[in-house]
Amino acid sequence: MQSHVTQLRQSEANSGIEYHWCKWIFDNLLNGSTPESMEKTITAGTAKNKSALIAEVYRVANDPYLQAAKEMKLTQDKRNWLLDTCDKLAALDQRYSTRLEKRAVPTFDEFVREYYSKHLPVVLTGGFDHWPAREKWNPDYFSQVVGEKEVEVQFGRAQDNQYERNSPRYKKRIPMRDFCRLVVEGGTSNDYYLTANNNQSSSQELKELFEDVGEFGDGYRLAESVKRRSHLWFGPKGTCTQLHHDLTNNMLLQVYGRKKITLIPAFQVPNVYNDSHVYSAVDFPNVDLERYPKMSGVTPLEVILNPGEAIFIPIGWWHQVESLDISISVSFTDFRAKNNFFSNFPR
Structure with a gap:
């Protein structure tokens, strides 16, 4: 599987959207933002290519790479929850x-x-x-x-x-x-x-x-x-x-x-x-x-x-x-x- 950065770089090359915007779109969708809320943010902002950015948000939202990344993040979040729980329990020992x-x-x-x-x-x-x-x-x-x-x-x-x-x-x-x-x-x-x-x-x-x-x-x-x-x-x-x-x-x-x-x-x-x-x-x-x-x-x-x-x-x-x-x-x-x-x- 291609790396996250490689995918974003290719997205920039294919769509003409700058890398930092590609990353912003991917990271926000990965962390639970909705396409609708992101559309409002772009509309209220000062970006020049708003229509292209909004279209890219909705395209990436349905991209199977994003869905795979969400599954991996969920697995990581569960493990981090377990680590945090073990940390809190271990802290009951002052040592x-x-x-x-x-x-x-x-x-x-x-x-x-x-x-x-x-x-x-x-x-x-x-x-x-x-x-x-x-x-x-x-x-x-x-x-x-x-x-x-x-x-x-x-x-x-x-x-x-x-x-x-x-x-x-x-x-x-x-x-x-x-x-x-x-x-x-x-x-x-x-x-x-x-x-x-x-x-x-x-x-x-x-x-x-x-x-x-x-x-x-x-x-x-x-x-x-x-x-x-x-x-x-x-x-x-x-x-x-x-x-x-x-x-x-x-x-x-x-x-x-x-x-x-x-x-x-x-x-x-x-x-x-x-x-x-x-x-x-x-x-x-x-x-x-x-x-x-x-x-x-x-x-x-x-x-x-x-x-x-x-x-x-x-x-x-x-x-x-x-x-x-x-x-x-x-x-x-x-x-x-x-x-x-x-x-x-x-x-």
């Missing part, structure tokens, strides 16, 4: 709607029962106090241990307000020692950041650092992949990961410095303007409510993640992450529980 729970790391079975299976975020303490990284890791240590290694980082992010979705454009290789110097001496910046997306390219260079990491809690992870599937995040105060959701359940561990994490429940996706892949069109938290009015229906939760703390971010939960200090974090997704839901994500 979901107003207060993020912080607790000592539980057994893995309890974690799965109370959080993983409930799609509920939580801050956990004491899960990785035994890591050598907790005592060793800082920019000086990175410079001493792998300073001569060339690592991949994101560089030049500040020039693009959509730097996350365009991150492949900003890859650069740099000696770790030089990157550490930038992080320490460059002040607050979001221009350069070593993220999990850079780890695959730098896996051999970072290998020695990951000797300082280990299991989380008691049996949370697949033992054979602890070193291989731990992901490093390292950058200056001011780095920001824009509002998005992940395609896996994630655990983020704060080793050095602090981060502020803002969470929006996954059930609220109809309000978040998901325009591309896993990203939102909204410049969060500077939300233009005139342009994105549904954002008034989201309930953000903020938490400061301190050194030694970890946060479980369930799959689909929207989040934005800002470094409040020079920050070193590790994330992992290799839980001893099903977590390969990304394989059938619509693309």
Whole structure:
């Protein structure tokens, strides 16, 4: 089936009616306006080709493409109703709607029962106090241990307000020692950041650092992949990961410095303007409510993640992450529980 935009473009070519009018007609009919009410609007307006526009309204009103689109919209509206209902019911638990729970790391079975299976975020303490990284890791240590290694980082992010979705454009290789110097001496910046997306390219260079990491809690992870599937995040105060959701359940561990994490429940996706892949069109938290009015229906939760703390971010939960200090974090997704839901994500 042709895309909505392609159909409208062809309609413009065939009828001589401008694209913005084609879109206006289609969108209004799709959302329940009657041809009669739209005729009155056109008649009262200043359009030059009123007769052609009115004729197009009545033609599109009987177009089978519009009827198919209405059926699809009805299905989507029903699903959004269910999401909204689930969101309201989940909000009866304060841990979901107003207060993020912080607790000592539980057994893995309890974690799965109370959080993983409930799609509920939580801050956990004491899960990785035994890591050598907790005592060793800082920019000086990175410079001493792998300073001569060339690592991949994101560089030049500040020039693009959509730097996350365009991150492949900003890859650069740099000696770790030089990157550490930038992080320490460059002040607050979001221009350069070593993220999990850079780890695959730098896996051999970072290998020695990951000797300082280990299991989380008691049996949370697949033992054979602890070193291989731990992901490093390292950058200056001011780095920001824009509002998005992940395609896996994630655990983020704060080793050095602090981060502020803002969470929006996954059930609220109809309000978040998901325009591309896993990203939102909204410049969060500077939300233009005139342009994105549904954002008034989201309930953000903020938490400061301190050194030694970890946060479980369930799959689909929207989040934005800002470094409040020079920050070193590790994330992992290799839980001893099903977590390969990304394989059938619509693309």
